[in-house]
Amino acid sequence: MTLPNPSPGGPGVPGTARPSSQGARRPRADAQRNRARILAAAEAVFAEKGPSASTDEVAARAELAIGTVFKHFPTKQALQQALMRDLLSDLTREVQALTTDGDPATSLFGFMTRVVEQAAQKKTVVGLLADTGVVLQVADSLLLLRDGLEGLLARSQQAGAVREDARADEVIALITGFSQGALHARWDRDLRHRTLALVFDGLRPPGARRSSRPAAGSPGCAP
Amino acid sequence: MTLPNPSPGGPGVPGTARPSSQGARRPRADAQRNRARILAAAEAVFAEKGPSASTDEVAARAELAIGTVFKHFPTKQALQQALMRDLLSDLTREVQALTTDGDPATSLFGFMTRVVEQAAQKKTVVGLLADTGVVLQVADSLLLLRDGLEGLLARSQQAGAVREDARADEVIALITGFSQGALHARWDRDLRHRTLALVFDGLRPPGARRSSRPAAGSPGCAP
Amino acid sequence: MTLPNPSPGGPGVPGTARPSSQGARRPRADAQRNRARILAAAEAVFAEKGPSASTDEVAARAELAIGTVFKHFPTKQALQQALMRDLLSDLTREVQALTTDGDPATSLFGFMTRVVEQAAQKKTVVGLLADTGVVLQVADSLLLLRDGLEGLLARSQQAGAVREDARADEVIALITGFSQGALHARWDRDLRHRTLALVFDGLRPPGARRSSRPAAGSPGCAP
Amino acid sequence: MTLPNPSPGGPGVPGTARPSSQGARRPRADAQRNRARILAAAEAVFAEKGPSASTDEVAARAELAIGTVFKHFPTKQALQQALMRDLLSDLTREVQALTTDGDPATSLFGFMTRVVEQAAQKKTVVGLLADTGVVLQVADSLLLLRDGLEGLLARSQQAGAVREDARADEVIALITGFSQGALHARWDRDLRHRTLALVFDGLRPPGARRSSRPAAGSPGCAP
DNA sequence: AATGAATGAGTTTTCATTCAT
DNA sequence: AATGAATGAAAACTCATTCAT
Numbered sequence: 001m002t003l004p005n006p007s008p009g010g011p012g013v014p015g016t017a018r019p020s021s022q023g024a025r026r027p028r029a030d031a032q033r034n035r036a037r038i039l040a041a042a043e044a045v046f047a048e049k050g051p052s053a054s055t056d057e058v059a060a061r062a063e064l065a066i067g068t069v070f071k072h073f074p075t076k077q078a079l080q081q082a083l084m085r086d087l088l089s090d091l092t093r094e095v096q097a098l099t100t101d102g103d104p105a106t107s108l109f110g111f112m113t114r115v116v117e118q119a120a121q122k123k124t125v126v127g128l129l130a131d132t133g134v135v136l137q138v139a140d141s142l143l144l145l146r147d148g149l150e151g152l153l154a155r156s157q158q159a160g161a162v163r164e165d166a167r168a169d170e171v172i173a174l175i176t177g178f179s180q181g182a183l184h185a186r187w188d189r190d191l192r193h194r195t196l197a198l199v200f201d202g203l204r205p206p207g208a209r210r211s212s213r214p215a216a217g218s219p220g221c222a223p
Numbered sequence: 224m225t226l227p228n229p230s231p232g233g234p235g236v237p238g239t240a241r242p243s244s245q246g247a248r249r250p251r252a253d254a255q256r257n258r259a260r261i262l263a264a265a266e267a268v269f270a271e272k273g274p275s276a277s278t279d280e281v282a283a284r285a286e287l288a289i290g291t292v293f294k295h296f297p298t299k300q301a302l303q304q305a306l307m308r309d310l311l312s313d314l315t316r317e318v319q320a321l322t323t324d325g326d327p328a329t330s331l332f333g334f335m336t337r338v339v340e341q342a343a344q345k346k347t348v349v350g351l352l353a354d355t356g357v358v359l360q361v362a363d364s365l366l367l368l369r370d371g372l373e374g375l376l377a378r379s380q381q382a383g384a385v386r387e388d389a390r391a392d393e394v395i396a397l398i399t400g401f402s403q404g405a406l407h408a409r410w411d412r413d414l415r416h417r418t419l420a421l422v423f424d425g426l427r428p429p430g431a432r433r434s435s436r437p438a439a440g441s442p443g444c445a446p
Numbered sequence: 447m448t449l450p451n452p453s454p455g456g457p458g459v460p461g462t463a464r465p466s467s468q469g470a471r472r473p474r475a476d477a478q479r480n481r482a483r484i485l486a487a488a489e490a491v492f493a494e495k496g497p498s499a500s501t502d503e504v505a506a507r508a509e510l511a512i513g514t515v516f517k518h519f520p521t522k523q524a525l526q527q528a529l530m531r532d533l534l535s536d537l538t539r540e541v542q543a544l545t546t547d548g549d550p551a552t553s554l555f556g557f558m559t560r561v562v563e564q565a566a567q568k569k570t571v572v573g574l575l576a577d578t579g580v581v582l583q584v585a586d587s588l589l590l591l592r593d594g595l596e597g598l599l600a601r602s603q604q605a606g607a608v609r610e611d612a613r614a615d616e617v618i619a620l621i622t623g624f625s626q627g628a629l630h631a632r633w634d635r636d637l638r639h640r641t642l643a644l645v646f647d648g649l650r651p652p653g654a655r656r657s658s659r660p661a662a663g664s665p666g667c668a669p
Numbered sequence: 670m671t672l673p674n675p676s677p678g679g680p681g682v683p684g685t686a687r688p689s690s691q692g693a694r695r696p697r698a699d700a701q702r703n704r705a706r707i708l709a710a711a712e713a714v715f716a717e718k719g720p721s722a723s724t725d726e727v728a729a730r731a732e733l734a735i736g737t738v739f740k741h742f743p744t745k746q747a748l749q750q751a752l753m754r755d756l757l758s759d760l761t762r763e764v765q766a767l768t769t770d771g772d773p774a775t776s777l778f779g780f781m782t783r784v785v786e787q788a789a790q791k792k793t794v795v796g797l798l799a800d801t802g803v804v805l806q807v808a809d810s811l812l813l814l815r816d817g818l819e820g821l822l823a824r825s826q827q828a829g830a831v832r833e834d835a836r837a838d839e840v841i842a843l844i845t846g847f848s849q850g851a852l853h854a855r856w857d858r859d860l861r862h863r864t865l866a867l868v869f870d871g872l873r874p875p876g877a878r879r880s881s882r883p884a885a886g887s888p889g890c891a892p
Numbered sequence: 893a894a895t896g897a898a899t900g901a902g903t904t905t906t907c908a909t910t911c912a913t
Numbered sequence: 914a915a916t917g918a919a920t921g922a923a924a925a926c927t928c929a930t931t932c933a934t
Binding site: 131173191194198 | 401417
């Protein structure tokens with residue numbers, strides 16, 4: 001939400017010295033920072049007001065002139081696509097980190113829960129997904145996410161915690177659908193978790209099924 | 224050289240205008256019919272172009288003047304709410320009809336499947352749901368639907384085809400989420416049905432579970 | 447904020463607006479009038495400031511809201527094309543009127559002179575012609591003008607006042623080129639006429655040639 | 670006058686002025702070259718897209734940063750004026766060269782033909798001329814051209830190939846007008862030449878007149 | 893000198909809504 | 914009741930110009 005940091009080099013490593021020791025501020029390398037500022041502002045604004053919020057508002061939130069926003073992203077749609085891509089690649093990165101960690105099914109269900117919970121707060125992703133033009137252009141990022149999920153899913157299946165016939169496509173479908181639903185004000189955290197628990201049960205193999213659902217606050221995502 | 228273009232049903236003879244309250248030609252029946260025309264047009268237009276399609280387009284599709292649309296629905300939001308209400312009450316009516324018919328779980332799963340399939344074609348409902356303003360105003364209609372579902376759900380549970388701890392809220396949540404997801408072009412009918420089958424399994428009681436999912440085209444909604 | 451102002455009724459008398467007898471004012475048939483107002487304003491504005499003058503300025507000059515202008519002409523280009531077409535059809539009408547009147551060569555040379563003189567005042571046509579997009583779309587109107595000229599030219603040739611091998615295409619080329627040139631502030635009326643006289647001599651048959659050019663103010667357009 | 674500089678003239682491709690490396694010191698020679706690059710780019714861009722093409726595009730075509738363009742020409746108008754001046758002085762130079770060469774009338778008509786043909790390809794000059802602001806500022810260059818033409822015209826008249834009462838002003842008017850007309854896509858080379866032939870006949874003295882026009886491709890510019 | 897990111901006023905265009913007929 | 918022209922605020926996008934590096 002706040003100024004993320006430029007990727008290359010990292011902030012702590014002043015290896016290659018630039019003409020001035022450290023105070024790169026406005027221009028050049030700062031275009032990088034401004035791009036990030038814009039994306040952060042866009043995330044906040046679209047989350048708050050929905051994808052039809054004005055680009056002007058994004059610029060204001062980023063404390064930049066409108067021209068700057070359009071210089072970085074030549075159309076509003078381009079900005080939204082970039083935002084989508086970033087969000088999806090964050091998810092992909094998270095999934096990839098999980099793949100190597102502890103119990104796979106716990107990881108999988110936990111991941112799904114977190115995504116849905118986040119969507120409940122920032123309606124960005126979902127709001128944007130509704131805009132057909134945006135989804136289509138971002139299909140490649142979605143595929144990357146699916147690839148990441150496939151590994152986690154396979155490991156969960158090998159551990160016997162997820163039914164054999166489940167596919168990554170279906171997991172994404174579940175995530176997407178729920179993220180959409182999570183927007184609605186009428187859904188409280190409790191309802192989200194109870195419903196997710198149902199779905200998790202549907203994903204478990206015949207024997208591993210919970211006969212009763214958890215209390216509020218715990219979606220029963222332990223394997 | 225000019226633009227005036229007569230609408231098809233137009234009553235010609237524009238000279239009859241007297242701004243006072245005299246010659247009422249058409250009775251309320253006509254207004255009634257126009258209201259329906261507008262709603263039908265709105266459903267089609269919003270389904271095609273999303274909820275931000277212009278009211279002008281709705282008027283054009285209804286073959287009515289824009290003023291007429293705003294006379295029936297004083298704001299665009301009011302029109303969308305009325306549309307939502309109509310759609311929800313259709314669903315409610317459908318559920319109520321099902322309640323008395325044959326096997327309740329078959330009915331329930333079939334109903335859910337149909338809703339999702341419809342959403343895949345007309346993105347209306349879901350598109351509108353994304354607009355917070357609209358959902359909130361329509362809560363009462365949603366409650367009616369939930370009431371209807373509750374009966375069907377209860378009967379399915381009594382028949383042993385649905386787990387005891389499932390609630391109507393959750394069913395609605397599942398429907399809503401899936402309807403949103405169903406918008407995405409990447410989801411084909413097959414994926415929708417496979418994913419629904421997972422969810423149905425999650426809804427079944429511990430013993431009634433399918434150990435393997437159905438072939439394409441059949442979502443396994445038999446109890 | 448500014449209500450459109452009734453132009454034709456003259457100033458003052460802000461009292462009661464009578465809906466009938468005298469002058470239809472605002473709506474319906476007045477769309478017609480507004481279309482004309484817009485075109486008149488556009489002619490004036492583009493003539494004064496060139497074709498890149500803003501549509502806002504046209505609206506202001508027409509004393510109409512900007513939305514009204516765009517309702518009549520959905521893009522700026524469409525407005526400019528309509529303007530072009532109108533101007534060309536005026537010329538065409540003028541040529542057709544001439545065809546039946548007195549001495550044809552006098553008519554022809556007089557017509558050419560008038561067009562060039564007008565262009566010197568309203569640079570509209572020519573300014574717009576420079577905008578490629580506009581010219582191409584208006585080719586049909588140009589053809590009509592050429593057809594009109596063809597008759598006049600043929601009669602001039604039969605009367606022996608214009609050389610046999612001249613074609614309407616060439617006359618249009620001459621008119622267009624001169625109209626462009628007439629824009630330039632450095633060309634005064636005298637220069638325009640002297641140069642036109644040269645051209646007219648080029649159009650005359652071998653024997654009918656003027657051995658010396660006319661004094662300023664008279665382009666020598668008598669046959 | 671300038672100090673011979675080690676690096677820039679060096680071995681290799683002379684045309685590449687891409688602002689590449691750092692260490693090399695660029696002297697005035699480089700600025701000189703950049704000025705020329707900008708003007709060349711401007712000619713190309715304005716020819717293609719008209720005088721309202723953006724300065725950014727000029728910079729891109731010149732492969733220079735936008736700041737560099739504005740350093741050389743402090744406003745867009747200044748750039749267009751400089752361009753105009755360059756083009757006019759090219760013409761002036763050409764006329765001066767012709768003055769001393771062979772048959773003057775052949776030279777004159779040939780020159781006029783060439784200018785018009787060029788204008789048909791690059792609409793620069795004419796497009797810019799339409800912009801009043803530019804023409805006025807460039808009057809001095811135009812005067813130089815007129816002076817050049819005056820000599821050529823006088824010699825043509827002495828040779829008896831051009832009528833005595835023709836003036837340089839009129840020749841320029843003819844050239845300008847035709848150059849404008851030459852823009853129009855509908856004018857093909859044949860039409861241009863046929864129309865020029867008419868005008869040349871108008872310029873000839875009473876006896877020297879062509880009784881019939883030339884075939885396509887030859888504007889009849891022999892005396 | 894060159895660079896190119898940032899600026900922000902200006903332009904085109906859209907659209908919900910009003911209102912006179 | 915219906916009509917549809919007019920409104921005008923707001924949105925998306927452009928571009929000449931400035932300025933810190």
